[in-house]
Amino acid sequence: MIEIQQLQKSFGAHAVLRDVSLTLRPGTLHGLVGANGAGKTTLLHCLYGLHADYRGTIRETTGLPVRPSTGLLPYEPYFYPRLTGREYLEFSLQARGRPLVDFNGWNQLLELPLDQYAEEYSAGMKKKLALLALLVQPFRYLILDEPFNGLDLGANLLVMGILRRLRQQGVGILLTSHLLGSLTELCDEITVLADGRVRRHYAAAEFGQVAPDLLDNFFQDKLAQVRALLPEATGPGKTAAATH
Ligand SMILES: Nc1ncnc2c1ncn2[C@@H]1O[C@H](COP(=O)(O)OP(=O)(O)OP(=O)(O)O)[C@@H](O)[C@H]1O
Numbered sequence: 001m002i003e004i005q006q007l008q009k010s011f012g013a014h015a016v017l018r019d020v021s022l023t024l025r026p027g028t029l030h031g032l033v034g035a036n037g038a039g040k041t042t043l044l045h046c047l048y049g050l051h052a053d054y055r056g057t058i059r060e061t062t063g064l065p066v067r068p069s070t071g072l073l074p075y076e077p078y079f080y081p082r083l084t085g086r087e088y089l090e091f092s093l094q095a096r097g098r099p100l101v102d103f104n105g106w107n108q109l110l111e112l113p114l115d116q117y118a119e120e121y122s123a124g125m126k127k128k129l130a131l132l133a134l135l136v137q138p139f140r141y142l143i144l145d146e147p148f149n150g151l152d153l154g155a156n157l158l159v160m161g162i163l164r165r166l167r168q169q170g171v172g173i174l175l176t177s178h179l180l181g182s183l184t185e186l187c188d189e190i191t192v193l194a195d196g197r198v199r200r201h202y203a204a205a206e207f208g209q210v211a212p213d214l215l216d217n218f219f220q221d222k223l224a225q226v227r228a229l230l231p232e233a234t235g236p237g238k239t240a241a242a243t244h
Pocket of ligand 1 (some may be wrong): 011016034035036037039040041042043124
């Protein structure tokens, strides 16, 4: 199990994470929700060791370091120029000191042109390639930053099926998404971040409360402002906006 306790991370004077504690258990899917800028990516980067200058503790309860047993799917995967998809996969394995494997089985699912330069892939294809690089390796934990973002409908369903299967095999998966429906369908628990803190942690039985809470806590005043900016139409065939 990975335990994050009282995590604090700032960029200069900007305190992004003020006090965040959560756990990632093997064999569970843990969803992380929060508004744009809430600090989700920052949290994942601290967890993966991309930021070292945080306060608080992040530890695997066995005492082993987190990084060697963890794979990260970045929000926007980056690929070196003039590297084919296949070469990127090979590089990913070599960087971890793993032997090369046959990519064909997984790629029959994701259908990427592996002999084309990765930098020339579409955004969705880049996401799939970064995901493929994780799927061909054994990891105890996966950290997935917006795994559904940019994927087509079929790939979304496929990835959901893959994540369920990995969970069943004991992998602990922490993922961010703005697609609340996907998270409630998939996850065992959901943590909502706001103001640099855990606003609330939800067990699966409480998922029905996530959307109403988000609406109540964060958006009710904004919806009132939308109603003020776009008043209800008054006459037949007329819009309020058109009367301005
Ligand atoms: N390298 C950086 N330098 C300075 N500020 C940063 C840096 N990275 C992130 N931030 C700031 O930290 C805050 C949290 O950013 P982060 O990317 O973690 O949010 P997020 O919850 O993942 O947002 P989104 O839903 O838009 O992806 C933002 O205000 C952002 O501007």
